[in-house]
Amino acid sequence: xxxxxxxxxxLFFFMLFTLEEATHTTTENNNSSVIPLGSWLSPKGENTxxxxxxxxxAFGFYPQGSxxxxxIWLVSPSENTTTVVWTANRDDPAVxxxxxxxxxxxxxxxxxxxxxSANNIDSxxxxxVYMASMLDSGNLVLYDEDSSVVWQSFDHPTDTxxxxxxxxxxxxxxxxxxxxxxxxxxxxxxxxxxxNLVAYPLYNRFSDLDAYWAPDSWNLAYQPYQLSLNIQGxxxxxxxxxxxxxxxxxxxxKKSHSNTxxxxxxxxxxxxxxxxxxxxxxxxxxxxxTTTSSHLEMLWQAMNDTCQVKGFCGLxxxxxxxxxxxxxxxxxxxxxxxxxxxxPIDCVQKHSKxxxxxxxxxTLLYNFTHFENMHWGGVPYSAIPMMMKMEACEKDxxxxxxxxxxxxxxxxxxxxxxxxxxxxxxxxxxxxxxxxLLKTPSTISIISPPTSNDTNMPKPKVVFDKKKNLxxxxxxxxxxxxxxxxxxxxxxxxxxxxxxxxxAMLSESEKLGFTEECSLSSFSFEELSKSxxxxxxxxxRGSFGAVYKGKIGDNNRxxxxxxxEERIADEGExxxxxxxxxxxxxxxxxxxxxxxxxxxxxNKLLVYEFVSKGSLANVLFEGEVKLSWKERMKLALDVARGxxxxxxxxxxxxxxxxxxxxxxxxxxxxxxxxxxxxxARLSKRGHSRTKAEEDxxxxxxxxxxxxxxxxxxxxxxxxxxxxxxxxxxxxxxSIEMTDISxxxxxxxxxxxxxxxxxxxxxxxxxxxEKDVDWKILERxxxxxxxxxxxxxxxxxxxxNVILMLEGLKDIPVPPSPARLLE
Ligand SMILES: *[C@@H]1O[C@H](CO)[C@@H](O)[C@H](O)[C@H]1NC(C)=O
Ligand SMILES: *[C@@H]1O[C@H](CO)[C@@H](O)[C@H](O)[C@H]1NC(C)=O
Ligand SMILES: *[C@@H]1O[C@H](CO)[C@@H](O)[C@H](O)[C@H]1NC(C)=O
Ligand SMILES: *[C@@H]1O[C@H](CO)[C@@H](O)[C@H](O)[C@H]1NC(C)=O
Ligand SMILES: *[C@@H]1O[C@H](CO)[C@@H](O)[C@H](O)[C@H]1NC(C)=O
Ligand SMILES: *[C@@H]1O[C@H](CO)[C@@H](O)[C@H](O)[C@H]1NC(C)=O
Ligand SMILES: *[C@@H]1O[C@H](CO)[C@@H](O)[C@H](O)[C@H]1NC(C)=O
Ligand SMILES: *[C@@H]1O[C@H](CO)[C@@H](O)[C@H](O)[C@H]1NC(C)=O
Ligand SMILES: *[C@@H]1O[C@H](CO)[C@@H](O)[C@H](O)[C@H]1NC(C)=O
Ligand SMILES: *[C@@H]1O[C@H](CO)[C@@H](O)[C@H](O)[C@H]1NC(C)=O
Ligand SMILES: *[C@@H]1O[C@H](CO)[C@@H](O)[C@H](O)[C@H]1NC(C)=O
Ligand SMILES: *[C@@H]1O[C@H](CO)[C@@H](O)[C@H](O)[C@H]1NC(C)=O
Numbered sequence: 001x002x003x004x005x006x007x008x009x010x011l012f013f014f015m016l017f018t019l020e021e022a023t024h025t026t027t028e029n030n031n032s033s034v035i036p037l038g039s040w041l042s043p044k045g046e047n048t049x050x051x052x053x054x055x056x057x058a059f060g061f062y063p064q065g066s067x068x069x070x071x072i073w074l075v076s077p078s079e080n081t082t083t084v085v086w087t088a089n090r091d092d093p094a095v096x097x098x099x100x101x102x103x104x105x106x107x108x109x110x111x112x113x114x115x116x117s118a119n120n121i122d123s124x125x126x127x128x129v130y131m132a133s134m135l136d137s138g139n140l141v142l143y144d145e146d147s148s149v150v151w152q153s154f155d156h157p158t159d160t161x162x163x164x165x166x167x168x169x170x171x172x173x174x175x176x177x178x179x180x181x182x183x184x185x186x187x188x189x190x191x192x193x194x195x196n197l198v199a200y201p202l203y204n205r206f207s208d209l210d211a212y213w214a215p216d217s218w219n220l221a222y223q224p225y226q227l228s229l230n231i232q233g234x235x236x237x238x239x240x241x242x243x244x245x246x247x248x249x250x251x252x253x254k255k256s257h258s259n260t261x262x263x264x265x266x267x268x269x270x271x272x273x274x275x276x277x278x279x280x281x282x283x284x285x286x287x288x289x290t291t292t293s294s295h296l297e298m299l300w301q302a303m304n305d306t307c308q309v310k311g312f313c314g315l316x317x318x319x320x321x322x323x324x325x326x327x328x329x330x331x332x333x334x335x336x337x338x339x340x341x342x343x344p345i346d347c348v349q350k351h352s353k354x355x356x357x358x359x360x361x362x363t364l365l366y367n368f369t370h371f372e373n374m375h376w377g378g379v380p381y382s383a384i385p386m387m388m389k390m391e392a393c394e395k396d397x398x399x400x401x402x403x404x405x406x407x408x409x410x411x412x413x414x415x416x417x418x419x420x421x422x423x424x425x426x427x428x429x430x431x432x433x434x435x436x437l438l439k440t441p442s443t444i445s446i447i448s449p450p451t452s453n454d455t456n457m458p459k460p461k462v463v464f465d466k467k468k469n470l471x472x473x474x475x476x477x478x479x480x481x482x483x484x485x486x487x488x489x490x491x492x493x494x495x496x497x498x499x500x501x502x503x504a505m506l507s508e509s510e511k512l513g514f515t516e517e518c519s520l521s522s523f524s525f526e527e528l529s530k531s532x533x534x535x536x537x538x539x540x541r542g543s544f545g546a547v548y549k550g551k552i553g554d555n556n557r558x559x560x561x562x563x564x565e566e567r568i569a570d571e572g573e574x575x576x577x578x579x580x581x582x583x584x585x586x587x588x589x590x591x592x593x594x595x596x597x598x599x600x601x602x603n604k605l606l607v608y609e610f611v612s613k614g615s616l617a618n619v620l621f622e623g624e625v626k627l628s629w630k631e632r633m634k635l636a637l638d639v640a641r642g643x644x645x646x647x648x649x650x651x652x653x654x655x656x657x658x659x660x661x662x663x664x665x666x667x668x669x670x671x672x673x674x675x676x677x678x679x680a681r682l683s684k685r686g687h688s689r690t691k692a693e694e695d696x697x698x699x700x701x702x703x704x705x706x707x708x709x710x711x712x713x714x715x716x717x718x719x720x721x722x723x724x725x726x727x728x729x730x731x732x733x734s735i736e737m738t739d740i741s742x743x744x745x746x747x748x749x750x751x752x753x754x755x756x757x758x759x760x761x762x763x764x765x766x767x768x769e770k771d772v773d774w775k776i777l778e779r780x781x782x783x784x785x786x787x788x789x790x791x792x793x794x795x796x797x798x799x800n801v802i803l804m805l806e807g808l809k810d811i812p813v814p815p816s817p818a819r820l821l822e
Pocket of ligand 10: 323327
């Protein structure tokens with residue numbers, strides 16, 4: 001009994017505590033920071049800025065260039081510096097000292113000079129502004145009469161997010177141009193709606209190959225929907241159930257001082273690196289004054305080596321670190337900084353005239369400079385595989401007028417055209433043995449590189465440097481090279497004839513996706529035969545061939561091996577490689593990942609990651625798993641996001657052409673993953689049509705696909721998705737409708753439409769189903785019906801499908817799917 005009062009007491013304290021916390025959070029909207037209508041600022045007037053209550057932030061005019069810009073900044077008293085965290089209309093030119101900023105009913109109006117008309121600075125378009133407030137969090141908010149937010153600067157980030165601010169879907173940060181100029185710079189960090197946070201060079205942002213940083217959130221059960229920085233300094237990717245913290249302040253916390261407050265900000269800096277900073281404000285109570293000192297600390301950065309930032313250096317230049325450890329850009333030998341003052345600075349060839357084409361003897365025209373462990377971006381235009389000597393690679397590039405240089409790695413010679421991009425040294429051990437061979441005109445003397453004590457920085461070395469011995473060396477080298485080539489060719493041909501394919505490498509296999517480990521492996525048929533136990537365990541059979549389970553590697557990683565049928569395999573090897581290269585570049589959580597391949601004669605196999613929970617067909621039609629409506633919606637969205645990636649986000653648009661529940665697979669965490677994409681082009685249309693009929697999957701094919709001559713667009717996939725979506729709702733095969741009596745109801749989509757039109761959605765679900773979420777059901781049915789319209793142009797794009805499913809876009813009432821079909 002004695003515990004009762006203690007419990008009550010605890011409860012009391014708890015209530016006190018929570019009450020205090022509640023009042024603490026509301027003081028932010030305290031009237032002392034209220035800016036009433038009619039207030040105005042000017043750079044030289046009585047008021048140049050509106051400070052927040054704490055005085056840490058201010059909104060107003062700050063000097064930029066020869067004039068002023070309008071923005072929000074953070075004041076650091078002891079360093080007497082300000083840090084701009086937000087800028088209005090950042091790309092506009094600076095305004096004069098005669099300009100004026102008024103808070104009016106229409107928002108914030110900026111008048112650039114006397115007599116000029118006033119323009120709304122990007123603060124919404126409403127007539128309802130009642131007051132504004134500069135909050136202590138650094139957020140400038142405009143309220144209407146009901147104190148609801150009309151506009152806030154937190155919703156329009158520029159290069160920084162502050163504590164309490166989130167970066168949500170499709171929102172991004174764009175770095176500033178210079179420290180003193182906050183107009184848009186070169187780099188872009190975006191929270192993609194596929195859940196990836198990715199950094200790109202701003203003007204090259206649509207290819208995975210250009211991405212230079214993306215935190216690995218693959219082990220999260222739910223895809224992240226935002227990047228958040230909270231006021232305690234946690235920088236995290238939030239999924240709906242869990243999150244991944246890029247910086248966890250609890251793990252890194254040093255002693256925190258009392259009388260110290262901290263303000264956190266995460267900024268995409270001008271060098272393209274994303275960093276988290278802490279501004280500490282320390283208060284000291286003197287006898288008659290309070291002094292405030294501040295201290296700035298960088299807590300975390302995305303990359304320790306700024307040279308990893310693609311686009312940090314301009315064209316034809318490479319990134320290296322100077323003696324103080326900072327990243328610097330240098331032109332390659334034979335190149336000089338371009339006269340156009342671009343940022344970053346591009347380099348151009350010193351001698352533009354080049355008589356390569358007309359020259360008989362190209363051996364005399366070029367020298368090569370070697371850079372050890374150098375890596376180049378972009379895609380080589382030619383990859384000569386297999387046991388080539390470096391001299392042969394050099395020779396090949398020298399003879400080829402289009403060749404600007406080559407990367408030589410373990411017998412492979414990858415040739416690149418000018419301009420060379422993203423050049424940098426790779427220090428990790430994985431890249432040892434690769435040498436960049438840079439072709440330079442021989443008439444110029446190569447400046448020897450600055451002598452550096454830094455052993456990390458490889459020194460370029462000049463290959464030929466003695467004029468006297470030149471001819472001799474050349475002919476000797478040539479002879480030796482030819483001899484070596486001959487020997488190698490012969491030995492390969494005779495001794496390793498059957499193994500040749502083992503060494504065949506894809507041209508881009510070195511650099512696919514974000515990380516170096518993403519490379520595609522080439523397997524021998526024997527290896528795969530062994531790892532699958534002689535193709536004993538068949539786990540599925542798709543339209544392109546049977547799939548077997550296997551294990552590879554020291555850690556017995558499970559794989560799924562797809563053995564392509566001969567009708568597909570008879571396609572040429574070159575086409576086949578091109579297709580799998582495209583497949584291998586895809587990188588998305590809703591797509592099954594390709595690990596490797598094997599080509600040996602007519603045996604063509606693809607090796608995929610093993611996805612453990614089987615296909616959607618099993619889930620839907622075997623009926624062992626009961627799906628809730630939320631789960632069904634998640635499933636549909638997973639598939640749709642996979643398709644969105646294929647259609648709009650990956651480098652080469654991929655039309656799947658064969659979406660059906662058999663090739664939608666479920667992984668451990670019940671995330672749906674699409675497989676078999678990218679293979680459609682390998683098989684002839686007629687083939688796949690008849691094959692689809694045999695397999696009973698023709699119902700997923702769009703009407704135009706079934707016609708011989710019509711061209712096929714992404715809308716064919718939308719149709720297939722629509723049928724799958726309707727099946728996810730009904731959980732049964734679209735042609736096995738037990739309840740259907742009359743013959744004209746056989747067409748699944750028409751039947752669903754009739755149920756919908758007559759308001760009998762209950763007919764679509766099985767009788768024993770409880771807890772039906774009718775809202776989700778109706779939304780899915782409407783979207784499904786739009787997708788299965790016979791007329792291609794009526795079907796929505798996959799992007800709109802997602803918006804409609806998510807409830808972010810209104811769904812009009814769909815017409816009958818077959819209305820336009822005669
Ligand atoms: C601010 O002032 C207005 C009117 O003066 C008042 O209605 C409102 O309650 C005040 N808000 C706070 C948070 O004090
Ligand atoms: C604003 O908040 C401070 C501290 O919380 C308080 O002292 C002050 O009275 C408040 N002012 C108004 C007008 O509510
Ligand atoms: C300037 O600020 C003061 C106090 O912050 C205020 O009383 C005054 O009205 C302001 N002047 C203008 C022109 O907004
Ligand atoms: C801060 O800088 C301003 C002008 O830039 C100057 O007037 C002021 O004295 C400086 N304050 C301190 C504490 O250095
Ligand atoms: C801004 O306010 C000032 C002072 O009240 C006024 O002279 C000026 O005309 C106003 N400008 C606009 C565009 O409302
Ligand atoms: C940011 O996200 C958190 C949830 O993660 C939410 O509580 C908060 O209100 C969001 N902040 C803003 C400004 O939207
Ligand atoms: C914090 O400030 C109070 C008075 O404002 C002072 O008594 C105390 O010693 C300070 N604490 C520290 C750690 O500076
Ligand atoms: C206040 O500050 C002044 C100047 O720094 C100093 O001379 C004085 O002793 C301090 N104390 C009081 C009580 O004024
Ligand atoms: C950068 O260096 C720090 C300290 O050496 C280390 O803790 C951190 O993991 C490194 N970050 C990356 C991305 O390598
Ligand atoms: C290294 O580069 C940085 C940035 O360009 C520069 O500020 C620094 O002075 C350089 N250090 C040396 C030793 O060259
Ligand atoms: C290579 O460069 C050197 C100068 O470093 C030059 O003397 C030589 O002629 C060049 N080689 C050829 C083949 O032109
Ligand atoms: C660095 O190089 C300079 C000149 O190249 C040399 O004088 C100096 O001794 C070197 N320092 C070290 C630490 O090797």
